[in-house]
Amino acid sequence: MTCLIEFKKITRRFNERIALDNINLKIEEGEIFTLLGPNGSGKTTLLKIMASLIEPTSGEIYFGGVKVNARNKGQFRSDTTMVFQKTVLFNTTVYKNVVYGLNFRGLSNREIDERVRDALRHVKLEGYEKRVARKLSGGEQQRVSLARALALNTRLLLLDEPTANLDPRNMSIIEETISRVNRESGTTIVMATHNMFQAENITKRVALLIDGRLTKIGTPNEIFKEPSELKSFARLENVFSGVAEILNDGNSRIDIGNGVYIEASTEKFGEITVFVRPEDIILSKDMIVSSARNVFKGRIVGVSDMGSVVKLQVDVGKQFVVQITKRSFGEMQLNVGSEVFLAFKASSVHLV
Amino acid sequence: MSEIIEGILKAIELIVTGNPTVVEITVRSLLISGTATFLSVIWSFPIAMLIGLKSFFGKRFLKGIFHALLGMPTVLLGLILYLIFAEGSILSALGILYNPIGMILGEAILVTPIVISLVISSVEAVDPEIKDLAKTLGASEFEASIAVVKESTGGILLAVIASFNRAIAELGIAMMLGGNIRHFTSVLTTTIALETGKGDLPLAIALGIILMLIVFSISLATNLLQRKQK
Numbered sequence A: 001m002t003c004l005i006e007f008k009k010i011t012r013r014f015n016e017r018i019a020l021d022n023i024n025l026k027i028e029e030g031e032i033f034t035l036l037g038p039n040g041s042g043k044t045t046l047l048k049i050m051a052s053l054i055e056p057t058s059g060e061i062y063f064g065g066v067k068v069n070a071r072n073k074g075q076f077r078s079d080t081t082m083v084f085q086k087t088v089l090f091n092t093t094v095y096k097n098v099v100y101g102l103n104f105r106g107l108s109n110r111e112i113d114e115r116v117r118d119a120l121r122h123v124k125l126e127g128y129e130k131r132v133a134r135k136l137s138g139g140e141q142q143r144v145s146l147a148r149a150l151a152l153n154t155r156l157l158l159l160d161e162p163t164a165n166l167d168p169r170n171m172s173i174i175e176e177t178i179s180r181v182n183r184e185s186g187t188t189i190v191m192a193t194h195n196m197f198q199a200e201n202i203t204k205r206v207a208l209l210i211d212g213r214l215t216k217i218g219t220p221n222e223i224f225k226e227p228s229e230l231k232s233f234a235r236l237e238n239v240f241s242g243v244a245e246i247l248n249d250g251n252s253r254i255d256i257g258n259g260v261y262i263e264a265s266t267e268k269f270g271e272i273t274v275f276v277r278p279e280d281i282i283l284s285k286d287m288i289v290s291s292a293r294n295v296f297k298g299r300i301v302g303v304s305d306m307g308s309v310v311k312l313q314v315d316v317g318k319q320f321v322v323q324i325t326k327r328s329f330g331e332m333q334l335n336v337g338s339e340v341f342l343a344f345k346a347s348s349v350h351l352v
Numbered sequence B: 001m002s003e004i005i006e007g008i009l010k011a012i013e014l015i016v017t018g019n020p021t022v023v024e025i026t027v028r029s030l031l032i033s034g035t036a037t038f039l040s041v042i043w044s045f046p047i048a049m050l051i052g053l054k055s056f057f058g059k060r061f062l063k064g065i066f067h068a069l070l071g072m073p074t075v076l077l078g079l080i081l082y083l084i085f086a087e088g089s090i091l092s093a094l095g096i097l098y099n100p101i102g103m104i105l106g107e108a109i110l111v112t113p114i115v116i117s118l119v120i121s122s123v124e125a126v127d128p129e130i131k132d133l134a135k136t137l138g139a140s141e142f143e144a145s146i147a148v149v150k151e152s153t154g155g156i157l158l159a160v161i162a163s164f165n166r167a168i169a170e171l172g173i174a175m176m177l178g179g180n181i182r183h184f185t186s187v188l189t190t191t192i193a194l195e196t197g198k199g200d201l202p203l204a205i206a207l208g209i210i211l212m213l214i215v216f217s218i219s220l221a222t223n224l225l226q227r228k229q230k
Helices: A043-050 A073-077 A094-099 A109-122 A138-150 A168-185 A196-202 A220-224 A326-331 B002-016 B020-053 B059-069 B074-085 B100-125 B129-136 B141-151 B153-168 B172-178 B188-198 B201-229
Strands: A003-014 A017-028 A032-036 A058-063 A080-083 A156-160 A188-193 A205-210 A213-218 A239-246 A252-257 A260-264 A270-276 A282-284 A294-305 A309-315 A319-325 A339-344 A349-351
Touching: A003 A043, A017 A043, A017 A188, A017 A213, A032 A043, A032 A168, A032 A196, A043 A080, A043 A156, A043 A188, A080 A138, A080 B129, A094 A109, A094 A138, A109 A138, A109 A168, A138 A156, A138 A168, A168 A188, A168 A196, A188 A196, A196 A220, A205 A220, A213 A220, A239 A260, A252 A270, A260 A270, A260 A294, A260 A349, A294 A319, A309 A326, A309 A339, A319 A326, B002 B201, B020 B059, B020 B100, B020 B141, B020 B153, B020 B188, B020 B201, B059 B100, B074 B100, B074 B172, B100 B153, B100 B172, B129 B141, B141 B153, B153 B201, B172 B188, B188 B201
Parallel strands: A032 A188, A032 A205, A080 A156, A156 A188
Antiparallel strands: A003 A017, A003 A058, A205 A213, A239 A252, A239 A270, A252 A260, A270 A349, A282 A339, A294 A309, A294 A339, A309 A319
16 A cells, blocks of 8 residues: 655644644555544644645655645645535535535536536435535535535545534434445545544544644554543443353343343453444333343433434433434433433444 | 695605706716725725735734724714815815715725725634635635635625715715715715705705615615525
8 A cells, every 4th residue: 555645743833832743644545544532632733734724833744755845735735625523615505515626627517517416426415406505404514515525536535523413314424425435436534533433433544643642543443442541532432341241142241230231242251341332222212122132221311412413311220321313302202300211232232 | 744745745756757956966976976885895805805814913903993983974084085185285186176086085985994894894704614615625825715705795795785875875075075066066965965954845855765765775685685695
């Protein structure tokens, strides 16, 4: 694999504050690379330097082996595009948003039309061309942003928290699109996220960025082996440690304390740590018969509004975080104190 | 009371029949205020864009000055310009006192703080990431600035309309620099003031109705346009 972009001793200061401190990093052509770090750790600054939107205070950047300078910066910028954390759309139709960058690339009208159509198909927004972009839902707006970036077919795609606060459906469409574009077009993707599950799912390499410094680079497994480093910022909901024993059916049963046992599709025993994604847990008001191996009765002890989704803290002896859509939350007339049932499959229990 | 009602009826008659004096004064008002607004936009727009889009030392102070100038009494500005253009003063050689050109220049200067302040506000109200977004999509610095301008079109249009309305409804400068000379510098506001003083209420009311119609219809058209854009 060849190196697409390389940072050599990159430092960026904002007045006295050091946002990035002596960053040495190589991104290989065709890989999906994730930057994991808390708010203010420098993730966005690093991406904006890659996008040539911010100049580093010191250090050198190489793009495709060529040192980036003031003269050739424009050329590298056209090989790169970025999707911002906060969805930014032009106040016009979906079509005109997606077409904006294509207008600078000297393409024929037919090519432009094709690229727009392809990009919208990638993010499952076919037929939305004439809709006013800012009137779409939050998730759809973020998908328009992604389509606008994809239409350019750049060598490097930078994504700043692309799925922050999105509901599971939009999140999975965006994640699928990212993986597919990387697989089919070989686009190199650098993504900043808080979401360790996302990092684990779609990337090969992860870097931990803490206080402007790269503290660790490795595979998701290598990074997640020591969750203590992630605890301060990453989404570490429903992480439980306990003693596992192997059952007759090949699953493991983990005693996580307070009389709560979790069944997992793994043949591990002894001290282990597992997690369950909040969106993988089904919540109901009545006991439901299903294939889920884990069913618990509990009480809602906390509710957090996350925009289009709601996160509930449910005490079943141990506290679980469950994510449901706001619509479901309203329809089920849930509140703190409501008695509920949680269910999740043994295959939804992941080992850390 | 009956005198006023009679005046209104006569005024409507003057408008409906297209009275030559009413038409002449209305057209002159539109031309002078329109040209003044156009002139002001030409010099105010680049200044406003620079202040709105760039960060520099003293930016807040400069914005404060333009905000303060919004409250400048028109009579005072008229007096200052009169002293500059009057016989024997520094720019008397231009010969634009009691001349439509003097009125255009005066009104253009009057509405400059309005254009600058409102354009700055609308440019600053645009999401700051729009510029960065345009750049990441391949726009140059200039093209990215154009993207910001496009996003603030509604606010810019509002600035232009507010300036035109201010110019056409303004009396002090029109009177002091124009002198209300019949068939030459008389405009809606100066004629309304003069005819009311003389007791010719129908003409004053007719011109008042026209002035109101112009201001209202332009504001209404702007609103409709903005709603359509959204």
